[in-house]
Amino acid sequence: MTEPLELKKTVNLPKTDFAQKANLGQAEPARLKKWTDAQLYEAIQTARHGAEKFILHDGPPYANADIHIGTALNKILKDFIVKSRSMMGFDAPYIPGYDCHGLPIETHVEKKLTEKGKNKNDLPVATFRRICREHASTAMNNQTRDFRRLGVLGEWEKPYLTMSNEYESETARLFGKFLERGYVYKGLRPVYWCIHDQTALAEAEVEYRLHNSPSIYVKFPLLTDPAEIDAELAGKKVSLVIWTTTPWTIPANLGIAVHPDFEYAAIEDAGEVLIVASELVGFVIVKCGIGGVNEDGERQMPRVLAKFPGSRLDRMKAKHPWIDRESLIMNGDHVTMGGEADAETEMDVSESRSRDETGKAGTGLVHTAPGHGHDDYVIGKEYGLEIYCPVDNAGRFTSEVEHFAGENIFKANPQIVEFMRENGSLLFSENYEHRYPHCWRCKKPVIFRATPQWFISMDNQNEKSLRAQALREVESVKWHPAWGEGRMANMIKGRPDWCVSRQRSWGVPIPVFYCQKCDEPVADPKIVYHVADIFAKETADAWYNRPESELLPEGFACPKCNSSDFSKETDILDVWFDSGSSCVAVLETRGETLRFPAEVYLEGGDQYRGWFNSSLMCGIAAHDTAPYRQIITHGWVVDGHGKKQSKNDGNVTAPKEIIDKSGADVLRLWAAAVDYTEDMRCSDEILQRVTDAYRKFRNTLRYALGNLDGFNHETDSVSLSEMLEIDRWALASFDEAAKKILAGYENFDFQAVYQTIYNLCTVTLSARYFDIIKDRLYIFAPKSLERRSAQTALFEMTDKLCRLLAPVLAFTADEAFENLPNQKLASVHLAEFPKVSGADNSKLLGDWERIFSIRDEVLKALEEARERKEIGSSLEAKVILRTDAETARFLQPYENDLRYIFIASQTEVHEEDYFSVNIEKADGAKCERCWNYSTRVGESEKYPTVCERCVAALSEIERSAAA
């Protein structure tokens, strides 16, 4: 007889290298390095080579600042898709990209130059562009570092850059394509213009300061027969009264805008009739001194001859105060009551009004100069007015303007006011202080001025028009969420022609030339492609580094006048054109891995108007089709109260902080846990909850791995038919969950993935299965059938769980997978998702649902006994069930299992006509080894403190030790 074993050492306690404490702050970077060293992304690509492709095309984040939680979320969601599709067996490449051109980088660089006492205008454009390029590179490298830290796998060594030679070349080429198809035209459009610096300014480059302007009320005589407005007005001399703070734009007046739904009044004053908005009649007569004063000095209300809606004036005609020209009356919703009439300055009037109560002004009729105002431009276009701008670069009236030609516009202001006072068209003028846009550089007031720009037409080419085609394509795209389709369609319906010109330096130049001799623009696709070829070798910097002669094909002459003297276009392309062209410049240029169209684009909801829109236009221009089959949008990350995150409010959650504190996997888990289709809340509490959930996942994995110590699934596995029923139930339950999880991945519903896995881990596994099989795993002999049965289930579930978790918990799932015994794959990310069995387990699952509902009753009774201090551990209890005959019969086959299911030492089932659970003290003594109570403790001489079950297990252990 051998020496008795030390009991504690015969209990099969869990053992694993998978640490309980995640320590993700250190563990993740280490794993990242391992992935990089092993070229994991490339290995996945190789493994899926030849499989059906699934292409998620990355929308390029702007290479300016560091990433924030929104950009992190975006990349994480993309990674969920790429990883999950890859595990579904698709060849799912991920080529990240960066948007490198654009104004924010220019302003950033300019600011830095200013700090060094330099000025952009003193530098050659090529030098300035070089600095921009460097800045974009730096920002991009930082972002790449941060994106990789999130666990996002992709071709980070070779992302696409909108500033690369290859990309810039394709961007230019695509412009050529637009030209070829006849979508491009040159037109005028008002922009902010600094007459001092003689340059166009972007919105971001103007600042609002207080400025004094002449505020004037001017009469425009009605040309249309006034009887058409109202019979009362027949034969009268009628004028419309407008208000403006920019008298210098009067020479450019081509129209008057009225609101179709406002009520206007015709009032009689000294033999003539004036039209103003009804609501403003009192204000205007006081301001302009209309109607005379009675003996008491009170102003007399003039007679109102007629009242009518603005819609009645639509398309009637008025006469310019002094120029022999018609001014068209138009209906526009932009017209407002009081003070807001100076649309030509684009000033924020609500602000100016609150700043200055006395600043109220206006007549409800808006002087409209399409060449000098934004709303004016839009409505002018709508009504077919010329975009007329008789002001030159330096802010002087052109020769077209009689009386004031050559005059500086601001200096002409008082002269124009006097001129109109003399000819009787001026009703009133005063000084008016308001906020007015100023140049941020020279601090001088700016103007709105129409300049020539390149446009892409939305409506020409009939049924081949961009708008018509885009609307058609929208229907064939699958939108997530579904309302995206309506939103996109609305945007396309409402969008104006696409102005692709930007008067900037950092971008892709519009590859067009002008004949120096005859001014003929050379916008020829063949020339564009020729230039694009040069860009392909030298980047678009060539445009600035080389003279025209080197950019044009040899011997090129003006088709009109045969001159060979050309100048280059100075405008660059809108950055939306840049990023929009990625569907060609990336999807096609990288044809070995990608292809046009992509399967899916995934971006924030702001991109309906942005990238989704410009990409659609570019896709249609290139291939008559949308560049994407599916669009997924996500909402915005807001704080714990649903408020937007802003630095000022101090409610921002920085991804870096979350990663350092809790790990990227926690951030990823958060992204999976929330409903990304709407705004997502993120706060300390929410992250704490997610961290708790993470621990649950980790402990679930650790328990399973610990109990698989020494298990070899190839030699130790038990066949399904030999398995204990509860183990089969666990596998069947897992299968049910796996189906839902896989469907979640399929439908991009990561929340369903999260919820299902989480529920599986907490309820099915942790609270039920793991708790119940613990006794079996610990107590039975290591290689006993009972133990191996549980281990077989455990192994299978853990293996599958790692795979199902991998797209979300990219680091942790990989770590757990590594600790799975006899695991041969280098990484879980190389694995495929588990297949779910088609077996019908409904009987098994149904039976066990019933067992667990009985168990719930038992647990409640145990808790009550515990409250009465009758028991502590449930193993101290004997459970006595009284139940009806049918239930008793149902439980009969489980007679010997119930004690384990209830985690009690003994159970009895009695047939009664009612249901009850009684708890008594368990019979016998506590077994030292298994802690269950048994009347047979003490039967063994060798192991006097142990129960009959442990005696058997111990002899089994002794036997295998001897063998």
Place this chain on the structure above:
RNA sequence: CGGAACAUAGCUUAAACGGCUAAAGCGUUCGGCUGAUAACCGGAAGAUUAAAGGUUCAAGUCCUUUUGUUCCGACCA
């Protein structure tokens, strides 16, 4: 101001077609265990479904209005 979306326990989410007492997990709280231990198990409390109307036998779900929040609104990526 116009267009769009959303609103269910402290938190994250459930509740096909309108149909049982609005479900779950976490957190909280109380307790158990001390062989998953900065773990594990259980009991309990916790919701006027943003508000107000309406349709209906019946509304978290359909309609209207209101409130709150977020995004877009012409050069801002």
